[in-house]
Amino acid sequence: MDRKEPYIVKLNAGTHCICQCGQSKNRPFCDGSHQGTGKEPYALEISEDREIALCGCLNSGNLPFCDGSHMQTSN
Numbered sequence: 804m805d806r807k808e809p810y811i812v813k814l815n816a817g818t819h820c821i822c823q824c825g826q827s828k829n830r831p832f833c834d835g836s837h838q839g840t841g842k843e844p845y846a847l848e849i850s851e852d853r854e855i856a857l858c859g860c861l862n863s864g865n866l867p868f869c870d871g872s873h874m875q876t877s878n
Contacts, residue, residue, distance in 0.1 A: 806830075806859035806860065806873075807859065807860060807873050808859055808873055809856040809857060809858060809859050809869035809873065810830065810831040810856070810857040810858075810859050811854065811855075811856055811857075812831065812854070812855060812857060813852070813853070813854050813855075814847075814849050814852065814853060814854075814855055815849070815852050816849050816850055816851050816852055817848070817849060818846055818847065818848050818849075819832065819846075819847045819849065820832060820833035820844040820845070820846060820847075821833065821844055821845040821846075821847050821857060821867040822834070822836075822837070822844055823837070823842050823843065823844055823845050823861070823866060823867065824836060824837035824840045824842040824844075825861050826840065830859070831857040831858075831859070831867070845866060845867045847867055855868070856868065856869040857869060858870070858872070858873075859873060860872055860873040862875070
């Protein structure tokens with residue numbers, strides 16, 4: 804289910820699989836629920852530990868990052 808606000812997460816350096824189908828039970832991270840949806844997770848590479856805003860509404864023009872699109876959605 805899409806949500807109206809971003810996920811603010813602290814990520815360690817490395818690669819993280821970010822859900823792009825909206826079906827993961829572990830959002831914003833992929834849990835494999837995308838199988839059969841035609842959508843694939845986004846492999847996000849972070850070079851250093853940092854806090855980041857990941858899109859929760861799946862309408863961002865800059866996925867997987869939040870661009871404020873949730874302010875325009877009515878879900």
